[in-house]
Amino acid sequence: MEVVKIILPALLVLLTAYLMIDKLLRNEEKRRSFELHKNNASTITPIRLRAYERLILVLERTTPSTLIVNVAKPKMTNLELHTQLLESVRQEFSHNLSQQIYVSDEVWNHIRSSQESLLRLINTCASKCNPNDSASILSEIIIQVYDSSEQTPSELAMIKLKSEVRSFIN
Secondary structure, three states, X not given: OHHHHHHHHHHHHHHHHHXXXXXXXXHHHHHHHHHHHHHHHHHHHHHHHXXXXXXXXXXXXXXXXXXXXXXXXXXXXXXXXXXXXXXXXXXXXXXXXHXXXXXXXXXXXXXXXXXXXXXXXXXXXXXXXXXXXXXXXXXXXXXXHHHHOOOXXXXXXXXXXXXXXXXXXX
């Protein structure tokens, strides 16, 4: 009976100490996890925002009017322009493939769709032209077809990208 009087309070003290230390350790783990998340966020956020910026630039640089101005040279033929446009679009997107790890799959799919649509547009318009004619003919056709679209895949990709940036910032 004497032993129980000694052991029972000792067990209660031990149990209380265990519960308090366990709670303290859990709180410390939560604090460390929060600090790690905070540090990662301060590192990742600028990188992710730069990725969004780069992808918007790619979409802007690959709009037909901008692309044609940057690629077309005097005395270029339709065939030369066609080849240069395709190469330029592929290059723009391939230089920014790594940015997909910073955006959602939905946004990346829209960006890929934009690229594929643009390549199809260039090929379709080029098939309507004589390869040896002046590149201005192909340029006009591409711009007319692109401008006649209500909402292009590039515009849709930009909208999705901007929406994701806004939700990320907020």
